[in-house]
Amino acid sequence: MDRDRPIGVFDSGVGGLSILRALRAELPGEDFVYFSDAGHAPYGEKGEHFVSRRSLEIAVDLLEQHRIKALVVACNTATAAAVHLLRSHHGHLPVVGVEPALKPGAALTKTGRVGVLATRGTLSSAKFQTLLTSLRHQADFVLVPCDGLAAAIEAGDEARVRELCRRYTVEVCCFGTGPGEIDTLVLGCTHYPFAEATFRELLGPAVQLVETGQPVARQTRRLLEARNLLNPHGRGGVQWRTTGAPESLQAAAARWLGLVERPAAGSGDDDLKLAA
Template identity: 45%
Template structure:
């Protein structure tokens, strides 16, 4: 099979990366995609950095052997902990996520930006560098959201449990006067409306799906890897396919087949 006919691999700890996948498919509708949810080890946010590096490299190598022509790390936690290690170990073109601190810094008028993310993302050296490089002159209210990603998956984005968590996590950002909120986890766009409802009117919310799609398109174009697919999508999990099928249906509103795959 010609290289450009091979699928683009997208991986996340769970199903939050579907928000990124949606942006990728909107921008690159003729590409084929293979989405891998590493739900056996969900949540990544509670895992040691050493584990995440080893797991990320293992997954990237397995996806390359499976025939991926590019890799999107659709997980802020995996990016923060493992992106450098994955890039060093893999020859695939790689696009990784990071919280949108840089665009937030250029958008804010109040001088206060809020960041909602996992504990692991906020503790990472990569995040600290991001803030130091682009928002050192601003007040950054970094709010860890333990349990939010898992609850979105397990209970649904409109559930009482999710809304109760948001009450606690969003309040400090509103109290601080943040006028831009960075959605620093791929799960959080599923609850963007609920976050906005807990902030003053006019607050901007930033997620990274569309910028990642633009970057992937650019990278594939430079390497002559654009096109060659038929818009096909396959989804796999290291965990229980039945649970992932239910979660995809809950989040995306569509039942899709899910295979079990262990890197």
């Protein structure tokens, strides 16, 4: 039955595990395939054409190899570059993208000022600029591109992560709950929630941190319900695919999700001829 098929989730690396975490909490009966394109990461510092091509190739691979029933693009950069192409090429497939949580941030702020941390690729994308323009009258957004932060989180380099979190929050500047201060910070990359404890330590409890996992999970549920594709009797399992080092994905899944299944290794080549 179609409802027994897994949901595909992909990212350039391990950042999408924050989205997978929220999906598994919202949809405990569903099975998933997580595809990490770590052999070509980070997407946020590559061109839009490259990211679009990779996204289309990965979608085809997941459809052919795993017969996925829905696709979650668990990467802000890939969503901005390719979600419209994925929906156009695969009209039968529910496709859910992610975007920096500007709308929730605007709804939460009391001071009217919201900081946004994201990759350079996300902040410069036409999709993000359209979203930003639509919300300009709701809040004042302070944007900071965070070069290197996703890669440091991916590598598990805690010292480098702390250094970069400190640098970029200083660039946002003036956090607090008083007039003119920034009381809400949007973590605009799927990697960044895994540095939440560091951000919280740097900013204190008064600043609200906003990420996108739960809204994405709820939207995925809505689309599956609308197509009668919910699987209440699945085992909640995850299959793993990667174009990078399987050990890195395995370690990240164990560290952040408590999952230790061994990922399938890939060749790392552009043709996506990966182990089944």
